[in-house]
Amino acid sequence: MNLHCRVNEKEYDLEIKPHMTLLDLLREELGLTGAKEGCGEGECGACTVIMDGKAVNACIVLAAEAEGKEILTIEGLAREGTLHPIQEAFVEIGGLQCGFCTPGMVLSTKVLLDDNPNPTEEEIKKGLEGNFCRCTGYTKIIESVKVAADKVRG
């Protein structure tokens, strides 16, 4: 079947299989391997991408459901080789260890800050509740989001 969608501001007309997930499409057809497959069942958030402005787990969205949608992956966040302020904050604070959860964390942070530029610590925890990190213990991730919020607000 055919699929028309926009990924990272590029138009795509693709031939897809009905039983393909959005994550399969991004990673295997488009070569966008930033979104990771962790659990494969919508529990861990490693595959988080932004679809029409909302964070979604790409592993439990069918590619077919992306018809006409605008998708942003971690690859679409940096501009001309310059990191997005959220990415800068994660680098500066060291809000990552192995990095597997980081793309999802960064994108969840983006929708959180788009909606709420000055979140409290509780609001940060709530915004990131669907993203598991198995290395850091979250302390530096939360710190990164606070610094990211300052940067984004300028």
Place this chain on the structure above:
Amino acid sequence: MKTFYRRLPKFEYLRPGSMEEALALISGKEGSVKLLAGGTDLIPQVKKREVPVPAFVLDMKSIPGLGNITHHHNGLSIGALATIQAVGADPVINERFAPLSQAALQMASPQVRNRGTIAGNICNAVPSADSAPALLALGAEVKLESRRGARRVPLDQFFTGPRTTVIKEDELLTEIIVPAQEPGSRGVYLKLSPRHSMDLAVVGVAVMGTMENGICKEVKIALGAVAPTPIRAPMAEALLRGNRPTPELIDEAARNALTQCNPIDDHRASREYRCDMVYAMTRRALTRIFGGTR
């Protein structure tokens, strides 16, 4: 150990553009169609082969009008495609139907709330579904449509067991209808789970109640994860109705709620613990609504 397949099995994808078309498609294919609303239950279930591999997956998202949350005459209609997030963020629901927005915002994660639907949570019919006690305490009904016509089923007659409901193969749940609540009524949903997020309720308690001149005029108590289906606790409600909700009476009602439960023993919690928690959580919820002294 269950096999978890990383890839989905093959199926055909259908995306009807109208209700008529959708009902026609499912009426011809009993048993081989799975409905897709948010997919947050369906896709993992299919990956785990917890459900028979469907020949067809019918995506409801192009059926017009099903995503709406409509307020009329102080009542509420929630379309089958209204997301958990949309319901949780609706200010009117938060004000008038508090247990429902509280339940919605305590479910899963932002990613799942953005996709998953309240109707899907009800249709999936897990005994611990968070939205179920909230909707039971609000006296909700569901609307089921098929080519044979439409019918309305009160939610307390909708669940038949773990993951089973009265929905027939050719029917589609199109709407959840919540009646206007008593003026001045207040409600709460309390969820007990070891983790704050991405966790199922060990016990869920929803209470909707109205006080008049210090007397409990009306109360509904609903419990999740304590029986094969989400349940009401009518005997406990009857103890309170028409009486002054003193701490002693609230305590008695909470103990009574326990007699209507039949919880399971599993890795999340023992049967004994769940029973103790039904008492504690029901007492806490009732105290919050009727302002006891505990």
